[in-house]
Amino acid sequence: MSIWTTLKLAFRALWRNKVRSTLTMLGIIFGIGTVIAMIASGQGAREAVADVFRSMGTNLLIVTNGSVSTGGAAGGQGSRYSLTWKDLEQLENGEVPTVRWVTPVLQSKVQVASEDANWNTTVLGVKPSYFLIKSWAAKEGALFDDEAASNTGPKVAVIGSTVATQLYGTADPVGQAIRINGQPYEVIALLETKGQSGMGQDQDDTVIVPLKTYLQKMDRGIGKYISKGQLFVSVGSEKEIEHAEAQLTAFLRANHNLGPNDDDDFRIRNLAEFAMSQQASTERISTLLAIVAAMSLIVGGIGVMNIMLVSVIERTREIGIRMAVGAKPIDVMTQFLVEALVLAAVGGVLGIGFGAVLAKYMASYYGWKLFFPAATAAIAFAVSGGVGVVFGLYPAIRASQLDPIVALRYET
Amino acid sequence: MSAPLIEMRGIHRTYVMGDNLVHALRGVDLVIEQGASIAIMGQSGSGKSTMMNLMGCLDQPTQGTYSLNGKDVSRLTRPQLADVRGKMIGFVFQSFNLLSRTSALENVEMPLMYQGISGRERHKRAMYALERVNLADRAHHHSSQLSGGQQQRVAIARALVGEAPIIMADEPTGNLDSKTSYEVMAILQGLVDQGITVVLVTHEPDIAAYARRVIVLRDGLMVEDRQQAPVRAETQVAS
Numbered sequence: 001m002s003i004w005t006t007l008k009l010a011f012r013a014l015w016r017n018k019v020r021s022t023l024t025m026l027g028i029i030f031g032i033g034t035v036i037a038m039i040a041s042g043q044g045a046r047e048a049v050a051d052v053f054r055s056m057g058t059n060l061l062i063v064t065n066g067s068v069s070t071g072g073a074a075g076g077q078g079s080r081y082s083l084t085w086k087d088l089e090q091l092e093n094g095e096v097p098t099v100r101w102v103t104p105v106l107q108s109k110v111q112v113a114s115e116d117a118n119w120n121t122t123v124l125g126v127k128p129s130y131f132l133i134k135s136w137a138a139k140e141g142a143l144f145d146d147e148a149a150s151n152t153g154p155k156v157a158v159i160g161s162t163v164a165t166q167l168y169g170t171a172d173p174v175g176q177a178i179r180i181n182g183q184p185y186e187v188i189a190l191l192e193t194k195g196q197s198g199m200g201q202d203q204d205d206t207v208i209v210p211l212k213t214y215l216q217k218m219d220r221g222i223g224k225y226i227s228k229g230q231l232f233v234s235v236g237s238e239k240e241i242e243h244a245e246a247q248l249t250a251f252l253r254a255n256h257n258l259g260p261n262d263d264d265d266f267r268i269r270n271l272a273e274f275a276m277s278q279q280a281s282t283e284r285i286s287t288l289l290a291i292v293a294a295m296s297l298i299v300g301g302i303g304v305m306n307i308m309l310v311s312v313i314e315r316t317r318e319i320g321i322r323m324a325v326g327a328k329p330i331d332v333m334t335q336f337l338v339e340a341l342v343l344a345a346v347g348g349v350l351g352i353g354f355g356a357v358l359a360k361y362m363a364s365y366y367g368w369k370l371f372f373p374a375a376t377a378a379i380a381f382a383v384s385g386g387v388g389v390v391f392g393l394y395p396a397i398r399a400s401q402l403d404p405i406v407a408l409r410y411e412t
Numbered sequence: 413m414s415a416p417l418i419e420m421r422g423i424h425r426t427y428v429m430g431d432n433l434v435h436a437l438r439g440v441d442l443v444i445e446q447g448a449s450i451a452i453m454g455q456s457g458s459g460k461s462t463m464m465n466l467m468g469c470l471d472q473p474t475q476g477t478y479s480l481n482g483k484d485v486s487r488l489t490r491p492q493l494a495d496v497r498g499k500m501i502g503f504v505f506q507s508f509n510l511l512s513r514t515s516a517l518e519n520v521e522m523p524l525m526y527q528g529i530s531g532r533e534r535h536k537r538a539m540y541a542l543e544r545v546n547l548a549d550r551a552h553h554h555s556s557q558l559s560g561g562q563q564q565r566v567a568i569a570r571a572l573v574g575e576a577p578i579i580m581a582d583e584p585t586g587n588l589d590s591k592t593s594y595e596v597m598a599i600l601q602g603l604v605d606q607g608i609t610v611v612l613v614t615h616e617p618d619i620a621a622y623a624r625r626v627i628v629l630r631d632g633l634m635v636e637d638r639q640q641a642p643v644r645a646e647t648q649v650a651s
Contacts, residue, residue: 001525016513321509324470325523325570326498328491404470408509 001331010339017311021343024307028347028387029354031297032380036355037362038293039376042286044359044368049282052196053275059238060133061245063231063252066265081225082265087255088231096251098244100236103127106214106229112207113179114167121163123180123207125214125229133234134194141174141189144210155213157185160204161193180207183217241272300347301387308340308395319399320407333400340392341385348384352377415482417577417609418444418467424475425462425632436462438632439476444611446577449604449642451612451623458629461582464613468503468580469496481577498526502571504600506583508563510555516542516566517551523574541569545599561592568599572608579603582613597622597645 014021065082091102106125111118124130128145131137144156157178164173173187194203209217219228235244245268252266312319319332356372363370425437436459444450454460465471466478469485472493478486485496502523503509510519520538529537542548545565555563564584571579581600585593601622604610612623620626621643628636 001528002530005525005531317509318511321511322522322526323494324468324497324503324509326494326526326574328494328526330491331494331526405465408470408505 001334006334006338007342009335010342013311013339014342020307024303024343025347025350027300027303028297028344028384029300029351031293031300031387032348032351032384033354033358034293034296035290035383036352036372036376036380037358038286038289040355040359040371041362041366041368042283042290043371044363044366045286046279046282047371048366048368049278050275053271053278059235059241060271061233061235061241061248062269062271063233063248064267064269065225065227065230066263066267081227082256083226083231083252084224084255085226086224087252088226090251090255091231091233096244096247098235098240098247099233101129101133101234103130103133103232104211104226104229105130105232106211106219106226108218108228110181110218112163112167112181114176117167119163119166121166121205121207123209123214123218125209125211125218126232127211129234130208130232133232136194137192138189139192140172141187143189155183155185155217156188156210158189158191158208159187160191160206160208162202162205163207164190178207180209181218185209238272241270245270297383297387301344301391304340304343304388305391305395307343308336308392309398311339312336312395312399315399316402316407316410319402320404320410323402323404324408329400332402333396336396336399337389337392340396341388344384344388344392345381348381348387351384352380355380415479416443417446417448417481418442419479420467420473420476421478422476423466423473423478425459425466425471426474435632437466437473440629440632440634442627442634444609446609447604447607448609449601449612449622449624450610451614451620451626452629453614453617453620453626454629455615457631459632460613460615460629462632463629464580464582464611467578467611468501469493494526498523498574500576500578502568502574502576502579504564504567504571504579504581504584506586508555508560508567508587510563510566510570512555515552515554516547516558516562516569519555519566520569520573523570527574537573538569541573542566544572545569559592560588561595564588564592564596565599568596568603572603578609578611580611580613583615583619584612585616585619586614591649593619594645594648598649601642601645 063083088102088104091099103126107122109120110123111120112123113119128143131143137143138158139161141158143158157180159167159173159178167173167178168176173190176187178185178187191204191208196202233244233248235241248268249264253262253264256265258265322332322335356377359372360370362368420440420442423437423440423442424435427434427436440459440463452460452463462471466473469480469488470493472488473486476486477484480496480500485493488496510516511522517535517538520541521534524534524537539548539551542551545568547562547565547569550558550562550566555566558566568579579600584600585596588596597619600610600612610623612619614620621640622645623640624642625639626636627634627638
């Protein structure tokens, strides 16, 4: 029998039992739909996490002061000043070749104010390379460069979008006056919105001023050590990060005159590691969800098998007639298998649509990018076809093995 | 002379029913020539249904040989048997056995699907078969919209459509009133006149009377084999 005739027969047989066919298909629709939605949203979530870390910089090493232990009681991180301005200068001069950019990041919580509002936020004192390291651009205005940083003219500040909203509402903050710790500054740029960091901090709740200004106005001027701060060190690419970490460690140990038995008096944190563990947990959750969704697809497949078994019994007489007029066992098997396949495939197509809608809804609800790669849809379609074959095979084989004499005598 | 159409030698058929062996046929020899009109009679349990199943290649003998058109068909696989059925044999059943919710035309086309004949050709041949049973005007009616006699004529058209040389009719009038029975028998007799071999399986002497040859089975053995002048059904239709 031609494929076309077989398909036509299958569609007609399914059409005769519309309600039953639809209900059976629902199992497949929900199964495929949830699998698609879970895979798509898993990918969306993974990308969202990756984005967060990309915004923090995965090729970033953060160097902090080490801890001091006095009489056996360990002080906290940064309790021992060890990083020096000389370390910074040498790094800036390229003494560690893998280091591309470096900036100190000094920070303190202070009160800032506009004419009509005030806000408590984190003020950072950085070198201009900070913006390169964080790949953070200005949305309005221009960021400060080395000139502005060393400028003795009016003090300047760059603000994050959260601070802008708190202080100026919807008005353009660029050119406005801002008081930081009571001192007047001019807002020269509004930063692009970055959102939450991987640790859940609002990265936009910040005011950034040139390092020099910070040291003069917030700190007590330059001493030997970089206190209350850390170094952000950017490496050319993520791949070099481990190599860079080793180089940096060796460089700092030498600079600080540490002997081979001394512990490091600084600490280097690697964001890539943190990103990876975060990524892994996202992946675990989305795998789990996909497994649950796959279970529901299997349940849908069992529904197909169930209905096909009922159908074979109901149509025993028909099978007998077909065999009597010359249908071979393989013809009967093909007929029932194709029916199961059509059920599953139509369910699969509708399921892909359902999954796409679901994925879209979830993406917009959670603010993810919508991922719906064609490959996923193609795989889903193949899987639903596979479900049809796997769960349709047993009923089809049963049908094909009926004895025509018994089947012809079967009373429905 | 060519081989006879049907040649059965020493046919035994034994079933296992639980712990018992049932000997449905216990050594039957039967030769039927092309174009014959034959009635197989017997009480229920005589083995006539078994005989029809064997002759119709729905079943195979436990012992003995069956050649159909000179070819031994007693030891074939299921697919081979299906192929022989499709090409050689048309069935007409007591309960019509049409597919429900399917038009007369599609019912008649069905056997051709399994011979890989194209849709257009199927349609043409099925229409021709329906014309032969005077039902061309009912081609698109569903079986439920047809009377019993019409349904049986559709079944005859289905048996004819593959140009099979043999038609096996199992109690073809068992579910019909006498007037409709005459019509159906007249059609079957007409087919004999056209050279088709018609095998009637019945327990009714009235129906056997339409055949030229009658064989009687009892307890799995052939006890009678006679020739007779058949009653013509079309004279009864007219009366």
